Amino acid sequence: MNRYRPRTFALELLMVAAGVAFLFPVYALIVLSMKDAGQIASSPLGLPNPPTVDNYTEAWSEASLGSALLSSTIITVASLVLLIAIGSCGAYFLARRATRLGYGLYILFLLGIVLPFQLGMIPLYNLFSKLELIGTYQSMILFYTGIQLPFTIFLYTGFIRALPADYATAALVDGASHFQAYTRIVFPLLRPITGTVLILNAVFIWNDFFTPLLYLGGSDHETIPVRIFAFVGQYVSDYGLVFAGLVLGAIPILLVFLLLQRYVIKGFASGLKG
Amino acid sequence: MSTQVLEASPTPPQERPAKRRRPRNRLGPPWLFVAPALLCYGAIVLYPSASGVLYAFTDWSGLGGWSFVGLRNFDSLLHDDRALGSLRNTLLLTVAIVVVQNGVGLLLALGVHARIKSRMLLRAIFFAPVVVSPVMVAFLWKYVYNPAPNAGLNGVLGAVGLGSLRQDWLGDPSIALWSVAAMVVWQYAGYSMVIFLAGLEGISKDVREAATIDGAGPVKRFRYVTWPLLAPATTINVMLSTIGGLKLFDQVFAATAGGPGYATETLSTVLYKEAFVFGRYGYSTAVALVLALFVAAVSLVQIRYLRAREDQA
Numbered sequence: 001m002n003r004y005r006p007r008t009f010a011l012e013l014l015m016v017a018a019g020v021a022f023l024f025p026v027y028a029l030i031v032l033s034m035k036d037a038g039q040i041a042s043s044p045l046g047l048p049n050p051p052t053v054d055n056y057t058e059a060w061s062e063a064s065l066g067s068a069l070l071s072s073t074i075i076t077v078a079s080l081v082l083l084i085a086i087g088s089c090g091a092y093f094l095a096r097r098a099t100r101l102g103y104g105l106y107i108l109f110l111l112g113i114v115l116p117f118q119l120g121m122i123p124l125y126n127l128f129s130k131l132e133l134i135g136t137y138q139s140m141i142l143f144y145t146g147i148q149l150p151f152t153i154f155l156y157t158g159f160i161r162a163l164p165a166d167y168a169t170a171a172l173v174d175g176a177s178h179f180q181a182y183t184r185i186v187f188p189l190l191r192p193i194t195g196t197v198l199i200l201n202a203v204f205i206w207n208d209f210f211t212p213l214l215y216l217g218g219s220d221h222e223t224i225p226v227r228i229f230a231f232v233g234q235y236v237s238d239y240g241l242v243f244a245g246l247v248l249g250a251i252p253i254l255l256v257f258l259l260l261q262r263y264v265i266k267g268f269a270s271g272l273k274g
Numbered sequence: 275m276s277t278q279v280l281e282a283s284p285t286p287p288q289e290r291p292a293k294r295r296r297p298r299n300r301l302g303p304p305w306l307f308v309a310p311a312l313l314c315y316g317a318i319v320l321y322p323s324a325s326g327v328l329y330a331f332t333d334w335s336g337l338g339g340w341s342f343v344g345l346r347n348f349d350s351l352l353h354d355d356r357a358l359g360s361l362r363n364t365l366l367l368t369v370a371i372v373v374v375q376n377g378v379g380l381l382l383a384l385g386v387h388a389r390i391k392s393r394m395l396l397r398a399i400f401f402a403p404v405v406v407s408p409v410m411v412a413f414l415w416k417y418v419y420n421p422a423p424n425a426g427l428n429g430v431l432g433a434v435g436l437g438s439l440r441q442d443w444l445g446d447p448s449i450a451l452w453s454v455a456a457m458v459v460w461q462y463a464g465y466s467m468v469i470f471l472a473g474l475e476g477i478s479k480d481v482r483e484a485a486t487i488d489g490a491g492p493v494k495r496f497r498y499v500t501w502p503l504l505a506p507a508t509t510i511n512v513m514l515s516t517i518g519g520l521k522l523f524d525q526v527f528a529a530t531a532g533g534p535g536y537a538t539e540t541l542s543t544v545l546y547k548e549a550f551v552f553g554r555y556g557y558s559t560a561v562a563l564v565l566a567l568f569v570a571a572v573s574l575v576q577i578r579y580l581r582a583r584e585d586q587a
Contacts, residue, residue: 008390012392014385015390016396019395019399025415028414045425082314087311093303096303114569115323116520116565118565119566123322143318146317146318149319153311178307207405209408225407232528
């Protein structure tokens, strides 16, 4: 079963062929982004001859991707810090409070996994505009923290329940405060699940489109997907330029994926977020 | 880990402090630990969602006052061809995505689980689109679906002698919906793949070797050993793709904006347009409520049905 047999080789060929077919859109993306308009019209799918990087320099400045990268980073990092901080200690409470009320609260949080965000979309928009938060980083950070808390708490609570309570109890008996027991003993033990929470939420927040379009569209704080959306709308028929923009917009997260591949795949395989 | 969603069903808390009638459990963390989470969740999710449910029964336009109109929004929904069409599209898209994405995901998982040399590279390739923004994937596919005969998919079909299969993939109302589904499958088949792969890796080699020794060929081994043992992975995959399909918005919004005509309109695009294009907020939240009920109902039915299947396995 474990040897490399002719049948394994046939499977290898089949899978590589599937991989090549799968990559066709990516091939089109890359070759078109390196062609000028004339080449795109005459031979859209051939190799670029000669290749040009003009599309890339123009897309970078026209789409102001530098500032979009900054906005996306600020929003993603701040939301993750808040989610992990308040999500993990909230879950710690819910996992350790073996009362009816604690359990009811847990169910209340789980409800948020099922509710589509569209249900509260307009009232929340009105609330934020009353607080004059539309167009600010704060609006998006608060939004992501709230909307991703149920899922975050779900993952943390399951993990903490399987963890013995004795470590924290021992610290409390020795005179540590609850806060000390949590930050010094419990939180470090949560590292594996914190990794999963971090990866799944980061990918979701980084790529989210609709709410940032609503809250940040037209402001100076647009995230990468919103910026790309506006950019494509503006240069819709100039495929070379548009595709250079798409490549530049996708590079940051693909780079992180390639560096942390093992963890990212493990996070997605163990968690459950769509 | 991968079966957590199933364990989330109501199991009453086991430990109960027994000593005093109302013990002050000094070893349990204080309420302060959950207060920030509760506050944030309440303000961002619970309060707006509850208001959303309320507005679904009003004629609010987003500006000024409103009055209750009872079930009128839901009644108009039943007579609104566009909303009904979007409901139909949403369900068709969801079924197509669930079946094809998981079918392809399973085949890919079986392929890259085998001892082929390129398995690690192929895993990375098939999974990579999952981490990219759906809007960007949609723009890429808009080119793949370019109607010009020498561009995108049509260009490839022409080059391999299948020119007769060329289509206006997103412009022809009879196939646009399936083109959107294919694009979503391309992006997320790798997601189903890694979940099935985790399931496959959890199946002990001994079980399959025992089946081989007993004379089961690859098909029988899959049918009677692998497939039943993949039940937890199947559960999670079907749930994830169903909920993702029902809520589908970004890809449709970027690729077709619901067109041509209403051919690819989904519940999410309709409720967006009702709210932000036509300013019918009350009606829009009624559509959102219908979507919420669908998502909730499907989640509950699936959890029940798929758990029963797992028990049999």
